[in-house]
Amino acid sequence: MKRNLLALAIATLGTQAAAGTVTIDGADIVIKTKGGFEVKTSDGEYSFKLGGRVQLDYNSYDGVTNAKTGVISAADAGNTGSDLFFRRSRLSIKGHAGDWKYGLSYNLDKSGDDSIDSLKVGYTGFGKQLNITAGKQKEDFGLEDTGGSKWITAIERSMPSNAFDTGNNIGIKIHGASDLITYSLGSYKIDTDSNRDLETSVTGRFVIRPIYSKDAVLHLGAGFTQRDSDTAFDDFDTRVGVRGGDDGDATKLSPQFTSGDGDEMTVYNLEAAYSTGPVHLMAEYFDGEIEAPDTVAGSDDLNVDGYYFQAGWIVTGESRSYKKSSGSFDKVKPSGKNGAWEVFARYDSMDAESGTNIGLVGGEGAETATVGVNWYASSNVKVALNYVKAETDKKIQGEDDGDALVGRLQYTF
């Protein structure tokens, strides 16, 4: 036995000597590549990871989805539009040193956009149930929006998730999770006012998991965001089921004030999801209000609500993973050589109330139905095809329904 081990030792060293030796300067180190690159010290004190995502999308869309006034003329409205474009192309770097960590997600974009998707510094010294994170980050509002764009089921998020998305903003958040709950509460910069004084939001989310085991997750959550600004918002708008090419100019449902800017936005949401084996169900409801402009006498408040239902089934038997730290669904990892196949369906609905000083641009409401298939070719590659059917209650340039075919090739590393 000892002799064999000794022989092994000699053999292994022989190989190493031939190829050169690797040492480190500091603590012991662990290295990994799965297409990206990761290094950490064995004692857990330091880590560094570089990765990225590419989403190459094809959109073909007609009828009401390609009828946006000001982008498509009446003569062209409703005809088929098509485009091939990068929906997202990002590099990410993250790491930690002791109790402090950082994370960067950077958009490799055309000029004209702010290129920092997120950039944050966190203190983790109080344990997993109390993290403090400062910098540009998600406000954590809604199940679909809190999850990453890499692992949403459909190619685009639902109409209400899009309409009520708080985006990524600079602020400070406390957040934490146990097996039972996930919570976050933060305050974020929206803008500065005419005095150059900060305008801020307060956003919170609470999730409880009555069931949380290897076999099943039952997720129930609620959230709110309250946003104060003189000029930052006067509408709730959302694209009707398709992005509409590189410029993102698909027709929008955009209820808005006819004149003036709203003073305060408040949105509530409810979320529910159940996942067991290869099947998941999820639904969210959002209810938003923007207070009437001070400056417009008799103006009503702007009220919009929306919801969606989604069901998915991974035909090849894998399960969609769930991250309790953020209370959201995550990646699907294929178990076999031929990848994992998933089919899903989603129904979205948005509705706005009419009133004095309210302009229902795009109409009072819209509905979309989406069906799709995802092929997780490997842990790095996802190929998706979605079909979207959209209807608006009002004709836009003569169109009130349309459909879209959307394809995606995604590589993550």
Added chain:
Amino acid sequence: MKRNLLALAIATLGTQAAAGTVTIDGADIVIKTKGGFEVKTSDGEYSFKLGGRVQLDYNSYDGVTNAKTGVISAADAGNTGSDLFFRRSRLSIKGHAGDWKYGLSYNLDKSGDDSIDSLKVGYTGFGKQLNITAGKQKEDFGLEDTGGSKWITAIERSMPSNAFDTGNNIGIKIHGASDLITYSLGSYKIDTDSNRDLETSVTGRFVIRPIYSKDAVLHLGAGFTQRDSDTAFDDFDTRVGVRGGDDGDATKLSPQFTSGDGDEMTVYNLEAAYSTGPVHLMAEYFDGEIEAPDTVAGSDDLNVDGYYFQAGWIVTGESRSYKKSSGSFDKVKPSGKNGAWEVFARYDSMDAESGTNIGLVGGEGAETATVGVNWYASSNVKVALNYVKAETDKKIQGEDDGDALVGRLQYTF
């Protein structure tokens, strides 16, 4: 014997223990740095590589090369212009996971430019003779344009390579290579039309190598590109032999339609090269046509052709390498401590036909002669000095000849 090996084992381990140990999480790993960074798993399943290039250029140019109307006034025309600027500054990341690979080349540029030079995902599961690559990539047209800007012989590509360059575009390409042939065929996005419908190109290239050995390569090739767009092209333009500083505003030969945009562009090319030992010869011919605008009665088509000859000799005896996967020349690796020295000469010519609705801006033709010397100081550093003599058949702001001195310091990692 065994004792000695054992002693070696103990000694080696002693060193490692003192410096810390490196392990990995997953498959065995190979690490490398030559100024950049590379890691791959020993089983070939995963890899990751980060590199980059910097080209710091000096331009001094006078006469016709510094007489571009609208940039230089008649009073200043022909005087010496000069600039010191980054010609290219790029980071690149590439990697693979199983049969899927990705590559990113990112311009570290001023605002106003699209910063993604290339970003692509490829499937390699069918072997080297059939690759499928999707994303922003080279259309593969022409010998000089298909080769990378790091390893072209002169500082700037030839006039016709510049005039007929298809650029990098988002599309899908099939391509492959054996010792005998290299081919590529793809379709790419040019723009979207007024309906927001995709406008595309089809571009193909075929290369055959009657001679392909360690001692010599004989390369013969042909290519075509056909490009459909309502508004994307109305001229063939090319700078007369020098970039002209950071803004790239050297005088151009720019035959164009006097009114209207062309409807379809078609370009053919022929390429030939021979490389043996330290010597290489290469030549290309391009013939391009843009169809007359529909909207302009009696307009002629726009016809332009051009060619170049080049010969280079590496005085220190090294050979320019050749990549069969892309069918193009590649790096020169110095064999000695003092680097490799290369001298070369190139002659370029461009000609346009006159006709109804054709404006010969910059004249009917231009010719340039370039001589230069390259010092490959190491595998990472290239220092180049080029002298360019340019002539146009028509006077531009009173000038019809000029010369330029161009220097480059290039670092690649």
Added chain:
Amino acid sequence: MKRNLLALAIATLGTQAAAGTVTIDGADIVIKTKGGFEVKTSDGEYSFKLGGRVQLDYNSYDGVTNAKTGVISAADAGNTGSDLFFRRSRLSIKGHAGDWKYGLSYNLDKSGDDSIDSLKVGYTGFGKQLNITAGKQKEDFGLEDTGGSKWITAIERSMPSNAFDTGNNIGIKIHGASDLITYSLGSYKIDTDSNRDLETSVTGRFVIRPIYSKDAVLHLGAGFTQRDSDTAFDDFDTRVGVRGGDDGDATKLSPQFTSGDGDEMTVYNLEAAYSTGPVHLMAEYFDGEIEAPDTVAGSDDLNVDGYYFQAGWIVTGESRSYKKSSGSFDKVKPSGKNGAWEVFARYDSMDAESGTNIGLVGGEGAETATVGVNWYASSNVKVALNYVKAETDKKIQGEDDGDALVGRLQYTF
């Protein structure tokens, strides 16, 4: 003894075999992470390092600091402005191959800014006393400006360091250092003129260290910069003690020509510093002149000077490090688990001479006093809080004093 070592050898190899082996392709390699990533070959021939910095700042500022005409209206002037923003967010990559090295520092910024902070290639083959560096780099002018923004004592540099900062420009510099001296001399691109001919600066700096030991450093230095341009400069401006939010629009002292652009700028400076144990003292004086515009008869030259004094004490006993290669102060490394604490105070003053064709926008002079505390929580994290009191000799929109509270969370890796 031998037996024990043998047992150790076997045990260690056992662990390695279980976790996988790491080899390298080329020379022996050393790997390191302290939150970022570093790899080098043991023979010193190659290296690669990736790091970054994030500075998340909070500004609250009132009185004269928030009264800038054209940004704040008379009605709002002097009220409290506040903002939360990224002051700097940069990634850096550097490496070397043999005698050639490169360095990149890249701003992860909003669009509209040139994103390359620095990008340079250096030749180190002549030893530490004679380096040649080409590319975009610091001109090396002034003690505070030559040091990096990561490790300046206060959150913002002093008023004169800001007013006379040469910035980072594309050029060529020779520089070197011994224990006794540090020097640099370079020529840099400012702009191109109407002929498109280069306009350049010449900037030099010389530092001598009469005392240079582990216990103490005495640093004395002088520098100059001479800058030729037709249009690049017509003022010396500096913010009065605070940045003023993301847009950097705090009120400025901005002596300038009433009409025309200056022809040549010349600035001299003197610098002195003494550091011993936890205490450091430093001071700089700058004297700048812009020649009167040719085109304005009877115009006086524009003359501005300024100075600052600073004293700091690291309460927990650590010393501020000093880099002789650049002749500047560097990082504070906490020795204990609870980090290092530093207190400091600085006094800044700026003065301009009045004259014909001189507009003293913001008045003839300004003074600021800054006190602050720095907590170096770890080698990677710095938390800083500064209080600034500013006074101008002239009322700006009715204000001639004001104060600011500035906070920073900095993460470097």
